[in-house]
Amino acid sequence: MCKGKSMEKNLIEKIIYDLYESFPGNRVEEELALSPEAAGIRFFEKPLVGIGAADDPLFEKLRSEEVVVSWYMMPEEWLCGAKSVISMFFPFTEEVRKANGQCREMPAHAWLHGRIEGQNYLEELLEEFCRKLNELGLRTCLPTTDNRLRAVMDGVRSGSNWSERHTAYICGLGTFGMSNGLITEKGIAGRFISVITDGDIPADTRPYTEIFEYCNGCGACIRRCPAGSITREGGNGKKKCSEHNDKVYDKYYPRYGCGLCQTRVPCESRIPPKINR
Template sequence: MNKELYYFIKNLFDEDGYNTILKNYGVKQIFSSNPLIGVANGNDPIFEKFKEVVSADHLTPKEIWKDNNLPYLNNLDNSIRVLSIVFPYTSFIRDKYSNGSDLPPEIYSLSRHIASYFIPDVLSKLVEYIKSKGFYAVAGIKSPSFKENVSSADKLYATWSERHAAFAAGLGKFGLHAALITEAGCNVRLGSIITNAPLEITPRSDDEPYGNCLFYKNNTCRKCVVHCPINAVSEYGHNKIICFKQRNRVRDEMRARLGGIIDDSIKHLCSKDNLRAGCALCQFDVPCMDKNPTKYIK
């Protein structure tokens, strides 16, 4: 069933109106029609480990299942699957970055905002498709207990981390900038669903979390450190609290910049007051932007 769902998702990338809504801005598609998918066993011990790594209230797939009042099934522990999806930005958007800029490309900010509609739409349609096949499914971000930007002491986290779900599904490993470096790079977005559909698990190569990053691999790269204008990324890792402040600054500046160029095609989705802009400067013009760079080490 993995292949069937992959082509269902791929068709959504081609046909969903959100992915092509920025054509007036020269964007044929926000996300490439080459998504990646991976599948983790919902009973994988790694999800319990995330309660230590992310937060004690990070949800497990089984908790999300119960949270959504899905029925208890025989052999539930072994039948739940986590299907994770990588949404790679197109090169048109990735290549707009200007070296040395302290703001992301304007078209990236618009694209990131539209992604907040496109990704949930893909997940919702995927859930309905799986249900039409006689199985249960729910998106983690639709769970009643899902919360993002939860602050606790020096931590900032979500109660369902798409990055960690993708790691569990073998789709990538973390970089110095804390983004997940997938085979399509780190300049991506992620989404996931929990289901009892009979999906084949795509095993991780191992549980080592940093194997795709050149800094951790052979100490040859620090470009994400150089690109961060506020030192939220260093050789010691990524400071989410500092990064979050930068995200808010970028959001406010981009709202001011983009307010005058929001045309009629996206006004129903986007205004200068609700623009969900982010930073991600550490994910542009870096060796891991659009690939897993460790595969190219000679």
């Protein structure tokens, strides 16, 4: 029988904050650095943590209404007896953000490292986090490293069976911006990652009701995008973004990423102020 135990959010936060302070690898290694300026740069600030209920109806909505895709997997399908979803946002440091904010076409070396080596660091950090929860008697699943994670194309739509940004929305961490990123109280520039557990952790109350509540519609991300991918009307932007990312990949293989729309914009590191129209 699948049965979980109760746990308070502050214990979850303590575990991840302690790991964040002590776990090695939160920097660009000198031997891997694409340029001397990128060497030694720290990737991430301390994370924000949001808790969602595994049976939150919004997860089902992501699948049934094809907000993401019809092959989206529910928390219970990832982990038998799932009770809670722990979502985290790791903001990029000011050094990474500033470096990218100076770019106009190709991303900064520091950003590329954050996207690839930074992501590797996060996955190792979260695997350790899961081990700590396992020692406390909780079972866990880390979808981002799970071999069932799939990015599928069905001829009409493409998408993954787990979305970190949608999960973060459900867990109360933020709302979407025009650029398709998720704006949190520490901004939009950073990485999301989540863990599903059978631990029964009280879910956070979402401090918003609308999908785009934190975006002020300023349009700065439209002007920052070198691919013309972002429009007020939405539409076929994903394709242009992906074509631009292919160019980055060709130039910086095996690294990729862009994120110009997430830097030098009012939502870079905070919820942007409202604009009076």
